[in-house]
Amino acid sequence: MIRILAALLVAFLTFSGLATTSLSAQTAADQPVSDSQPASTMSKLQSVVQAHFSKIKKGSVKTAQPVIDAIQETGDPAASRFLVNWQSKDLWYRKSDDLIVTVKRESGKNYTLMDITTGEPIGKAVKKEIKQIKPNSGVRALLGAALVASQLVSDDLATRKDSLDSLARDPKPDHLGPLRKAIARESDAGLKADMVRLERLLTMQYDKDTAARVAAIESFSSDLGLDVRARLNPMLDTRLMVAQTAPKKGTFARILKLGSDETLGRDEAYAMLVAKGWAPEDIKADAKTKALITHIADGKVGSIAVSALGTQEARDKAYAQLVERGLAPADPSAEAITETLKQASFYEVYLEPSPEVVAATKATLSSIETKVAWSEVADLFLDGLSLASIFFLAAIGLAITFGVMGVINMAHGEFIMMGAYTGYVIQQFVTNYTLSILLAIPAAFAVTFLAGVAMERLIIRHLYHRPLETLLATFGVSIALQQLAKNIFGTQARPLTSPDWLDGALVINDVISISWIRVAIFGLSVLFFAMLWFTLNKTRLGLETRAVTQNPRMAASMGINPDRINMLTFGLGSGIAGIAGVAIGLFAKVTSELGADYIVQSFMTVVVGGVGNIWGTLAGAAMIGFLQKGIEWFNPSNTLAAQTFMIIFIIIFIQFRPRGIIALKGRAAGD
Known part of the structure; x- marks a missing residue:
């Protein structure tokens, strides 16, 4: 009986304990959450931040770095966000318990407090209950360096690239250490190469080791980057000094001589002496x-x-x-001032204190400037070659109609314009720009070939051997075609869009570059030169064309139809002009005046090169293109003046060589 009572008593006590525990837990769950965050529920980041509250609240350069290191060592993903908030003055603390938070302003003086780790709301407060943390500029600089260091070693490649770009835009001396650590950890070869280059740029500016600076400077002796020159040139900045005795050799950048040096005037020099107390005031x-x-x-x-x-x-x-x-x-009299100035020495000294760094900088800049000069020559050559290829492409059709047939076709420029508009029309229906250009080339040839054949049949055939009437008639056709284009397409420029693979430029270095469109036009010019040479020299049409050109009656007696050959030859020249229009329209504005911009250069190219010779056309295009670019180099802001001087030069050239660079020989030369 006693055992039964004891068992019942134990069971009762156990049940009572469980009920009490359950009730306590339920009561705790029903109670509201306090705005205060107990230490036991704080994240590791929040705990570290609160432990250094006083140093964060009123931090200094001496005390902030250990706090920053401790925050980064937590490994919390929110650590970088906290440092950003600290740097941008977005941290606040609650006065009642010194809890550091970020805030979100609701209305008036009411704020929502946000957890620094999760960013979730943890309570409400009014303005008088919280206070903003405002780090000074020194602390913000330390935070910036720490953020760079953390972002440079981020697991995300895009973050590392963005961080490096940001650092390159605004480098600081304290970025050098984090950058070197990031280089050792970087796995991407391209990004690592960029890091190494930037590290050398920062080393030559900020490293305390003179030998390291000199080595970094010398490593850029073949680098033509603008950023290199932008950092090297300030290292040779000078300040003006004055002394009553001549400076010692090696202690100055250069001696200034009054009257022969524009950087120092007489009044300024005397004012320096007055400021030193070495002369009475003027x-x-x-x-x-x-x-x-x-x-x-x-x-x-x-x-x-x-x-x-x-x-x-x-x-x-x-x-x-x-x-x-x-x-x-x-x-003081003017004579006294002059005598006083003679007794003083004015000179410039380098701001850079290390003579070794100055010498290395001067040698590197000299090497770079030499390479830049040669690169500019190469770039000028490429520009001339590009312009020559454009002139050749515009004139190659005229080389047939004028150079071979002797017909002065003033409407040749309008055939170029028709080709460009043909390309524009095709792009309205074919949105794939690569396909549209491939379709536009044969379409432009077909359209302008037919237009040329029609013009030859209706007008030119009645005016052979009458150059003045031909010139006037084709000039009238030119005006009519321009007006027709305005009526159809309007006066606004129309876009002829190039494919994506022609965007951008072929960049060799920071000095030499040429657009891919110009490269394509050069290739097209070479292709058409080869095709035209083959057509005129290796095909029956070319043989018959040359026969009709040299002696129409003899050619007719041999069974050749001169009318048919003239028609096909004129159509061929016009068709090539249409293809040239597609190429030119890719970089020029497609308007009704497009052809007029190239007709003069086309005639000059054919005449200067040598009438009736496609090799001469090539030589003429090269001469005019290089000549114009050479003149523009002396006055790059005035292209019209360059064209004017070029025309004057060509007029003089023709006086001494009227048959052109490559003159025809034999019977045709006398026609």
Whole structure:
């Protein structure tokens, strides 16, 4: 019986304990969450931050770095966000318990407190219950360096690239250490190469080891990057100095000579001596006048009446009397100023204190400038080659109609314009730009070939051997075609868009570059030169064309139809002009005046090169293209002046070589 009662008692006590525990837990769950965050529930980041509260609240350069290191060592993903908030003054603390938070302003003076780790709301507060943490500039600089270091070693490649770009835009001396650590950990080869280059740029500026700076500077002797020159040039900045004795050799950048050096004027030099206390002040006319007015007494200045001060001689005499009485400072004469200046030495010294760094910088800049000069020559050559290929492409059709047939076709430019508009129309229906250009080339040839055939059949065939009437007739056709284009397409420029693979430029270095469109036009020019040479020299059409050109009657007696050959030849030249229009339209504005911009250069190319010779057309295009670019190099802001001088030169050239660079030989040369 006793055992049964004991068992019942134990069971009762156990049940009572469980009920009490359950009730306590339920009660705790029903209670509201306190705004205070117990230490036991804080994240590791929050715990570290609160442990260093006083140093964060009123941090200094000496105390902030250990706090930053401790925060980063937590490994919390929110650590970088906390440092950003600290740097940008977005941290606050609650006055009641010093809890550091970020805030979100609701309305008026009401704020929502946000957890620094999760960013979730943890309570409410009014303005008087919280206070902003405002780090000074030194602490913000430390935070910036720490953020760079953390982002440079981020697991995300895009973050590392963005961080490196940001660092390159605004480098600081304290970025050098984190950058070197990041280089050792970087796994991406391309990004690592960029890091190494930037590290050398920072080393030559900020490293404390002179030998390391010199080595970094010398490593850029073949680098033509603008950023290199932008950092090297300030390292040779100077300041103006003055001394009463000549400076010792090797202690100055250069000696300044008054009168022969525009950087230092006579007045500025003398003012430096006055500021040093080595010379009396040079009294200006305004100061003298003011002194005379100040010391007027009884209608006189000294012994001279005011009414007598109308001349400079009288004013000088009155001022001299004031000087004798000690009422005004003495004014040194021009001769005295000159003599004083002769006794002083004016010179410039480098701001960079290390002679080794200065010498390395000068040698590296000299090497770079030499390479830049040669690169500019190469770039000018490529520009000339590009322009020559454009002129050749525009003139190659004219080389047939004018050079071979002898027909002065003033509407040749309008065939170029028609080809460009053909490309534009095709792009309205074919949105794939690569395909549209591939379709536009044969379409432009077909359109302008037919237009050329029609023009030859209707007009040109009736005007052979009548050059003046041909010129006037084709000029009229040119005006009519321009007006027709305006009526159809309007006066606004139309876009002929190039494919994506032609965007950008072929960049060799920071000096030499050429757009891919120009490269494509050069390739197209070479292709058409080869095709035209093959057509005229290796095909039956070419043989018959040359036969009709040299002796139409003899060709006719051999069974060749001169009318048919003339028609096909004129159509071929016009068709090539249409293809040239597609190529030119890729970089020029497609308007009704497009062809007029190239007709003069086309005729000059054919005439200068040698009429009737496609090799001459090539030589003429090269001569005109290089000549124009060479003239533009002397005055790059005035292209019109360059074209004017080029035309004058060509007129003079034709006076001495009227048959062109490559003149025809034999019977055709006398026609």
